[in-house]
Amino acid sequence: MRRLHSFPGGIHPPEHKEQSTRLPIAAAPLPPKLVVPMQQHAGAAARPLVAPGERVLKGQVIGAPEPGVSAPVHAPTSGIVVALELQPAPHPSGLMALCAVIEPDGEERWGGRAALDPFHAPGDELLRRLHEAGIVGLGGAVFPSAIKARVNGRRIATLVVNGGECEPYISCDDMLMRERAPEIVRGIEILYRLTGAAEVVVGIEDNKPEALAAMRAAARGSRAPVEVAGVPALYPAGGERQLIKVVTGQEVPSGGLPLDIGVVCFNVATAYCVQRAVELGEPLVSRVITVTGNVHAPRNYECLLGTPVADLAELAGPGADTDGYIMGGPLMGFRLPSPRVPVVKASNCIIATSPALFPPPPPAMPCIRCGRCAEVCPARLQPMDLYWFAKARNFERAEEFSLFDCIECGCCDFVCPSHIPLVEYYKFAKGEIRTLKRERQAADTARDRHEFRLFRQEREKQERAARLATRSPKAAHAEGAPRATAETASGGEE
């Protein structure tokens, strides 16, 4: 039995998970059109490889990864690419993104699917398979898993598998663990082999007893030393840094990565996809997603990436007074600009909202410095100071007060008695600081180029002056030389 630790702060929001876990995962039917964005992952967007009019097979690569941090994009089903155009993106800005619009032919015909032996294939080949399958972190960060699993000889003490799912309303990981625990454990074994970890811990919140039982049963016969730990249900225990603290007792250093303390953390859904990619040769083309909120039949669906949210929500029967959809949870999610946007790799939950269920927030009142936000912050920050600095645009001080350690969990927001939208201020401040750094770098490059230009002009001037200085004696020398050669030539001939 592993000794568990605790992280500071945290809140107990009402869970609202029960309604979407009554029914098993259902397979969502093929929608009439799939909209597949080229950017569904952290890093550089994929480069489109298809043109309108082309036929594609299920699992065919339609977007090639760029070098560096990037991932490929695959066709979720067989059909025809009807367009490669800008479509509304599932992004809070409401901006458009380049998407391949595919009309399914209904046959769901796969392209080539090659299985790999997870225990005898070389590690490099497995990593390549993860990369080619487009596997990214399905917990929400969508960081390419092939890069995360590439530990480059670093000693990994613990492989943490995140089955936390602490945010209210979301239950996709819960249902995945209940129904497909053996596959998840096989995926964990592959990751265990890739990272060379000394031990494996699966952290699951204790409000999911069925998932805990299923995972424990599946882990019993596993080749890897998989330990399933039930962690106390406290938001945000499913946050990577918080879960690592709870199961290993170590804190990820400020501004650092879990790799710095010898820990690698993957989501259970990511492990599931790893198993499918390696043992079945299937790239990431679908995911389990919770549809809940103001719907008649909330449940989890396994749907193809690119399914428009409206089509998915229709399956659950949105209420008549539905006024919009949230992608993600009520604390960390965002309002979708339109229901036309597609489901992407990062979509773990769609909540249908209504004025009754999600009333508009009351106007923010002045901060009374009650300190409740600091009590609940899991990163042990001082949210009220970050708020003051972000509000006054004093970004230097905000950064000094560890603004970039904020995981934007929303605990402070939740408890603020003045209803101040604290996380919005932090997101604003982070964006401004990042832009500032980018502009500084561009300015430094411009300054270097300008200085080199001045240096080059000075050098050209000096070269010209040097040439002019040697021109007069040189001109005489140059005129003399041909005459001399002519003389010798004529002399030679004669």
Added chain:
Amino acid sequence: MEQYLLILVGTVFVNNIVMVKVLGLCPFMGVSRKLETAIGMGYATTFVLTVASGASYLINKYLLGPELAYLTTLSFIVVIAGIVQLTEMVMRKVSPLLHQVLGIYLPLITTNCAVLGIPLLNVQENHGFVESLFFGLGGALGFSLALVLFGAMRERLEGADVPAPFRGSAIAMITAGFMSLAFMGFAGLVK
């Protein structure tokens, strides 16, 4: 040993130069906009005041003696001016940015009434050499403390929701007044 500790506590808290004796207000108000400059000014004044206290005691006791007592103020000012010049040169070398930001307030340490007041008080109270040093050090530490506290508050005031008529110097003065009231709570700490 105990008496030196008492001198320190006395000058830093009970008889804080800025908050209780109300001396040295010019750099207090002028330099406390940003915390870094307030700390820099604190360092500079501490150095100047401690060295000046020691040097002025020595000059007063051995060079001036009882007959030339009327030259006290003049010679103290000359010594302080020299030390401030030295500090300015060192600061220009070590931290040119701080030197630029402190600007005119660095040479104005010469005219800081606290920096002249402490050596004169040393003479008045008949302190010994070590006592003078500690008195100077304590006074400067108290000055730095008041400056740093005030600087930190002013930085937060920049971002606060201050009513329009009070913005800027007005709210700063009011805050300084409140701080002074708070420091009067230390009265009676050192008997």
Added chain:
Amino acid sequence: MLSAVLVVAGIAVVLGGLLGYAAIRFRVEGNPVVDEVDKILPQTQCGQCGFPGCRPYAEAIVEGAADINRCPPGGEANIQRLADLLGREFKPLSEEVGEPRPRSVALIDESRCIGCTLCIQACPVDAILGASKQMHTVIAAECTGCELCVAPCPVDCIRMEPIEEDLGNWRWRYPENPLRAA
């Protein structure tokens, strides 16, 4: 009387000697503050401030010959940063230097370019690729949007394209606060 004069003179001589030695020992070359000011300026080298580049403007600010509010590409945020750095008062952007223009990048219409190299000579960061009688093109990643190339072009084939907001450079807005009146 004599002793008083001697004492004061003595103090003055000793201090003078000490300061003279210190002046040599702690000599400082150049002015590092200009570097700090230059780091804040946006390096567009556009000349809108009235100086031939960002470094001359930085030098003028430190000398006191120019005010801190003359740089439109830097915007009010930069003026505030300069004010904080130098301990001066914040002032709104000076009317003499014009309005801040949206960030843009130069674009050469290749069908009209005649290969005269006048724009190449004008660009302060060498962001235009080309040679005499060869096609000219702007390296968009290096263009600072200073607009110095637009005027010299004899066929007016350069225009400024504002940088649009897309998913790559979008950022969160300042949160609105409906209860606050001012």
